[in-house]
Amino acid sequence: MLGLLRTNEVDRGHLLLKEIQSKHDFSPDVVTFTSVISGYCKLGRMEEASYLFNEMFCSKTKPNLITYNVLIDGFGKAGDMESAAAIYDEMLLRSCLPDVVTFSSLIDGYCRKGHVEQGLKLWHEMGIRNLCPNEYTFSILINALCKENKLKEAREFLSQLKWRNIIPQPFMYNPVIDGFCKAGNVDEANLIVTEMEEKQCKPDKLTFTILIIGHCMKGRIAEAISIFHKMLSIGCTPDTITVNSLISHLLKAGMPNEANQIVLIVLEKNLGSGLSSSTKALAPMDIFVAL
Structure with missing residues (x-):
């Protein structure tokens, strides 16, 4: 069952679940139901996930915290916060206490819809319930x-x-x-x-790229160059976006020599395969002119 779901063959997993249900000697448990529900949720097929959730009750199988969490997350990612909130209310009604995953999924769903204030209300509710947010909740x-x-x-x-x-x-x-x-x-x-x-x-690479572009846009080119060198000094390899952005701003600022020096550094470090055609045009002749 789990092997099928890991390869996204959730429909085959569902058929296997039905086969188990048809045999009187076997009864699917909460793990089996939740595994198939999770598979449908990951694919965004919430109608099938909801159908199976209802099937659990018909088979007198009690959902657990993980069952509720995967459904809330699935509805949240599908943009259906009304259904996500309904699942949350139901889990409370059935005395299943939410955890940080529950709240993170709800907050994520509301924020995806642009309802940040609702997300902040849930953040405060976490505090009331003495639940500590994790790095994902913060993010x-x-x-x-x-x-x-x-x-x-x-x-x-x-x-x-x-x-x-x-x-x-x-x-x-x-x-x-x-x-x-x-x-x-x-x-x-x-x-x-x-x-x-x-x-x-x-x-990380994104941090440095943001800083380099930000300083360039502010006209603080020397600082942008310094940030680029710091990036290299700590072993953080710039990508083509970083390099091309810096060189483009250097050229716009009328600093071709500095642009050539950046190109030379990039070529020496074998980072030049993804440079733009305009950037590559600087090398190698312009590099030697600059030197």
């Missing part, structure tokens, strides 16, 4: 707040990390750094990166 709300340009609120969520037993990850910081860079406040973005590093959270 969902931080992303959602940044999309609505509520950078101050997103920044406050980052500040809460030091009070939580959570290991900070770059994906939690990057949306906020990006938001401040796009707002032209690169000083605040730099401050957030410093806080990251103080928490032993190393900036």
Whole structure:
């Protein structure tokens, strides 16, 4: 059964479930039902998942926390928050207590629909229930707040990390750094990166790319170049977006020599296979002119 579901053959898994039901000597348990329901939810086939959920009750099989969680997550990702909320209400009615996964799925669903305020209400409900959010819960709300340009609120969520037993990850910081860079406040973005590093959270490729582009857009080209060198010094390999963005801004700023130097560094590190045609046009002749 589980082997079929792992290969996305959920329909065959459902047929096997029916076969088990047809035999009086065997009765599918909550794990069997939940496995097939989860398979349908992952495929976004919520009608089939709901049908099986109802079948559980007909067969007098009691859903467990995992059953409710996969359904809530499935409806949330399908954009059907009315059904997700109904499943949540039903689990409470049946005295099945929600956990951090339940709330994270609900918050994610509401944020996907643009209902961030509802997501924040659920965040506070978690606190009332003494449930600690995990890094995924934080990331969902931080992303959602940044999309609505509520950078101050997103920044406050980052500040809460030091009070939580959570290991900070770059994906939690990057949306906020990006938001401040796009707002032209690169000083605040730099401050957030410093806080990251103080928490032993190393900036990743996306962090550096956001910073480089943000500083270039602000006209702080020298700092962008410095960030690029720092990126290389810690062994973080830039991708073509990073390199092409920096070189493009250098050329627009009338700094062909500096652009040539970046190209030379990239070629020396064998990173040049994905450079744009305009970038490649600088090498190798322009490099030697610059030198």
